[in-house]
Amino acid sequence: MLHLQNISYIHPNKDLLFEQISFTVNHLGKIALIGNNGVGKSVLLRIIASELHASAGRLEAEAQAYYVPQVFGQYNHLSIAQALNIEKKLYALKAILKGEVTLENYALLNDDWSIEERCTQALEYWQLSDLDLEQKMETLSGGQKTKVFLAGVSIHQPALVLLDEPSNHLDTAGRQLLYDFIESAKCTLLVVSHDRKLLNLLEAIYELTKKGVAIYGGNFDFYVQQKQIEANALIQDIQSKEKALRKAREKERETAERQQKLNARGKKKQVQTGMPKIMMGKMKNDSENNSSRLKGVHDEKISGISRELHELRSALPDIDKMRFGFDNSSLHKGKxxxxxxxxxxxxxxxxxxxxxxxxxxxxxxxxxxxxxxxxxxxxxxxxxxxxxxxxxxxxxxxxxxxxxxxxxxxxxxxxxxxxxxxxxxxxxxxxxxxxxxxxxxxxxxxxxxxxxxxxxxxxxxxxxxxxxxxxxxxxxxxxxxxxxxxxxxxxxxxxxxxxxxxxxxxxxxxxxxxxxxxxxxxxxxxxx
Incomplete structure (x- = not known):
């Protein structure tokens, strides 16, 4: 149904947002796309919806995507019918029913005789029956605008639907309608959301990071479990590297001490045997070179382990560092x-x-x-x-x-x-x-x-x-x-x-x- 291969996007100011993103969404798949703010989730949806062009890579989709955006301000000047791109069909249907049977009206309607009925049913499902399709989008609340575009799914009946944070502006009743819709939907879904209840209704989690897309074959609870396993493994790797670093430093110290003792014994022996100064100088240089070589070997090993340890530690979450840290002494419970x-x-x-x-x-x-x-x-x-x-x-x-x-x-x-x-x-x-x-x-x-x-x-x-x-x-x-x-x-x-x-x-x-x-x-x- 949807296949992305090595998709990259560079902002107009030449900043790279992401590169070589590849994944597939199968027919009737219900997939969550998650990731930190700023990683490019909304941009990726807009590329799939043909609202933006990728800087590189190939996109294959078996059907034109229906896109429910996160922000609706760009539609404020339009009527609901215009925003849903159904105004011309409705006009043609009404004209034909009034007797204006023209080739132009038939072409506009395109045999979609149930368009008006689907509009009524969709608006009723999303509790928007009191709205007039000629009403301007700017008169609606954020929740109503979201519902209007969700109603468009039932009206247009697309095979591929993209939802960008669909529950953001919905109240509790609206969210329940959304959850019911997602569970019963007979289309391919790709959903960007942070709503954990919604994410648990989806069958796989695709996590977008700067390194690419990691796929977890289960709902959000499964994803959390897998991330915890990964976190535990990361902590074990860090502890193992810390142990290896301690051993490497101990080995370096022991080698240095042993070399110093050997050097001291050699120097004493050279004095006792009356070795010529030129020979003593050569042996001293050889000893120093050997010590320097050994130190270089140890330094390189320690540096490598330290670098790996730093990379592992940088992958740890920063959540535990971020606390209010309030002085709560003046708070009196029950007042x-x-x-x-x-x-x-x-x-x-x-x-x-x-x-x-x-x-x-x-x-x-x-x-x-x-x-x-x-x-x-x-x-x-x-x-x-x-x-x-x-x-x-x-x-x-x-x-x-x-x-x-x-x-x-x-x-x-x-x-x-x-x-x-x-x-x-x-x-x-x-x-x-x-x-x-x-x-x-x-x-x-x-x-x-x-x-x-x-x-x-x-x-x-x-x-x-x-x-x-x-x-x-x-x-x-x-x-x-x-x-x-x-x-x-x-x-x-x-x-x-x-x-x-x-x-x-x-x-x-x-x-x-x-x-x-x-x-x-x-x-x-x-x-x-």
Missing amino acids: ILVEASGINYAYGSTFLWTENLTFLIRSGERIVLRGLNGSGKTTLIRLILGDAEPQTGTMKRAANKTVYIDQDYSLIDNELSVYEQAQQFNVSALQEHDIKIRLSRFLFWREDWDKPCRALSGGERMRLMICCLTINKQAPDIIVLDEPTNNLDIQNIEILTASINEYRGTLVVVSHDESFLEQVNVERTIQL
């Missing part, structure tokens, strides 16, 4: 931080919630805010943060320090460089080299310190945000997370999860990522 009694909020004359909300938030709790898209989760966050006040009821907030982390990591100032951003949080007057050491710990090296924050990927923004919070060591009373995993790859989700689990304060999170909610140990739900 009431927010008390809401009969609150509601209105836009115009319409209140958000059919029933007024009453709840407490105590120190140390882990709470998830749940509700469909448009149910007021973001408004409730603004009320909790004190950025808005309820129009009915009372909202009491204890004096507390709150950090709000949204899905765009807006704590990061796009106008600053990476180093300048870190300095903004330097309330304890750390020295410049201390700031740069912390940046390096979060994988921001010397060449990154002057990079503008606007150029950072989602994962890089998240790492920089955690780094900044470690510089200001006092733990906040509340951390609010609003869809924090939407723009992260799997590795960066693991980094965020590990950091959150080290935090001992109150966590309020909006997320449809059930795996993330489970791993950060959410205990209680506020349902909207």
Whole structure:
């Protein structure tokens, strides 16, 4: 169905993104394509979809791919029908039914008499029945735009479907529709996603790295198991190399000591036997040359083992280095931080919630805010943060320090460089080299310190945000997370999860990522 051979891509600025990527997706295969942010997953999908041209290599596909992109802004000026490329067919069908029986209309319709019926059924499945196909895409939410393009799969019935982060903007109900669709799909699927529940529905994991594509013949749970086996083997290799390095150094020392003793005995014997000075000089030179040769042999061996050990260590994950490192001493478990009694909020004359909300938030709790898209989760966050006040009821907030982390990591100032951003949080007057050491710990090296924050990927923004919070060591009373995993790859989700689990304060999170909610140990739900 799909075959890639030695595909390479070079950006217009001449930077190489990836090279010699080769893999095959069989007919009706359901494959996940995963990899760290920036490795080129979306670019590879766009090459398969014929939206980009590979710089080298060969691509063979038995059918034209139907592509659901991650970003939809380029379609905002189009109607839903235009974005789905069905406007002309629908126009032709309506014209024929009105009696405008022309060769042009028949050519446009191309015998697709069920197009309107499929549109109705597809929109109904994706809970979009209230939308008009003439409606502009710019009027839709992110979740609705995703559903529109997913509905296009049922409308066009393609043999090959490419999905780029399809669950990103979907609420819980929308995600369940997506999971059901993937399980029942009768087409070949290639899916880029970090949604671990979705990844467990697929039959193989293709991991894209700078070294190429590694294939794991099972779902995401199987992939995790295999990666753990690889990690254990890597640790054993490192321990073995460390042992070999110690032995090589011991051997070098023993050889050097033995040579020194031989040299000392030889020199003593030469003096005792009255050997001529010219002969003694020659033997001394020979001894020194021999010592130098032996030292060179040992140095080369030690250098080789050290180089191999460095390469092995560089393959270890960096997750354990990245922690908030907060001083949690000021946090008091059980203290009431927010008390809401009969609150509601209105836009115009319409209140958000059919029933007024009453709840407490105590120190140390882990709470998830749940509700469909448009149910007021973001408004409730603004009320909790004190950025808005309820129009009915009372909202009491204890004096507390709150950090709000949204899905765009807006704590990061796009106008600053990476180093300048870190300095903004330097309330304890750390020295410049201390700031740069912390940046390096979060994988921001010397060449990154002057990079503008606007150029950072989602994962890089998240790492920089955690780094900044470690510089200001006092733990906040509340951390609010609003869809924090939407723009992260799997590795960066693991980094965020590990950091959150080290935090001992109150966590309020909006997320449809059930795996993330489970791993950060959410205990209680506020349902909207």
